[in-house]
Amino acid sequence: MTTYRAIRGMVDILPDDTPLWQSMETAALEVLSSYGYAEIRLPIIESTDLFARSIGEVTDIVEKEMYSFADRNDDSMTLRPEGTAGCVRAMVQHNLALTTQRLWYMGPMFRYERPQKGRQRQFHQLGVEAFGVATPDQDVELIALSRQLWRRLGVDDALQLEVNSIGSAADRARYREALVDYLSGHRDQLDADSQRRLDTNPLRILDSKSPETQALLESAPVLSEYLDTETQAEFAALLSQLDLLGITYAVNPRLVRGLDYYNKTVFEWTTDRLGAQSTVCGGGRYDTLVATFGGKDTPAAGFAVGLERLILLMQSLDITVTAPADLYVVTADANAYRHSLPRLDALRRQFPDLDIVQHLGGGSFKSQFKRADKSGATWALIYGEAEVSASQVTLKPLRTDAEQQTIADGELETFLAGYLAEAHSV
């Protein structure tokens, strides 16, 4: 007999955790729609080429982390490692970029990495993308929206915002040249990864964790000095608008992102509570990607939230959610069960918000009450022999010391309406 385990890096989210996930998702949905963002649902598989072109041929994601395979027609497919590429592809394909678009999506992403806490091979992201606005007010809205979500979830005190501007492609090209010039003279002082990057992706050297490399960077050319005046003004505007909102941030001149499509504003929300996987949310502007995919030249900006990391953060702050039922229905015997069945059916129709769990499988009152208690339900609704023959029901409070009460079956609706009104007013 072989036993099976989930594939490495693929994680089951169990019933103990799904209430927290659902409350997080509901909060996100409400915040997003309050800002006028609409959901878009996208395929999980896209052509490999789509990701290589947008994320960048020489990025780690494309070079060694993608789940790519040949389909039955021998075309190269890839399980999406991120959501922006597919979202932009859909924008272009359906001509949605003709008007301003505010979009979001949520779902699984796949990256072949070594698993660690906060890092899985299948993980989930909330992606938020905005198309059509080139000015920094759009960046501000995205950051403000994310902060609103942190507040809503109770994690805002545990997150710090870092921002930077990495300029246009032309700015970066000029800077890259200067940086490579400088670092080439000190090649032997760089860590191994940075030496390799010197030839492939030199900007990534900026966020190296090696102390020696960072020391070397102290006297390296600074990216901000290579930005054109317009970009500098936009970044200044962004910062002043963040001030206006009371959003505290740190300008991190070393903040560069690992995906090639970013330009100008980039930002990350990080926490010190998750170990090495500290980035909970990251994003920025990507003004040329739509055109790269053959669409009309359309500025854009967006960010992605790592949902496992967000959940981990909530759990580290002891934020918990439970979803106990309102009623746990106890029936004395087969006759009582048959009596209760149509009644419960009617109650469920009349009170869609009422959570009713019926005890199944019979058993003694004692064992049924044990189950009722463990379910966390607020009330036990009891159909005993006496109640059934007298057309009554008994309601026993399971969470308080109040007396149980027996009422006429016909008064149940009134009772429940009152209970729901009270529960919802809290």
Next chain:
RNA sequence: GUGGCUGUAGCUCACCAGGUAGAGCACCGGAUUGUGACUCCGGAGGUAGCGGGUUCAAGACCCGUCAGCCACCCCA
């Protein structure tokens, strides 16, 4: 992909100079016949991740493998 740590009942862990495993919690049943939580009593549950080796004997030692964790790396 690199380095390190770990892997014993559902969960958290213990034991042991190597001699065929225990606790707490959880679970099931009972403590006068229609009522949970607290308490008491009883019960079930593991061939010690998997494979190989050393040994008279291995969960304990060695090797491999798988998985988790930590750091690097990567990014969300």
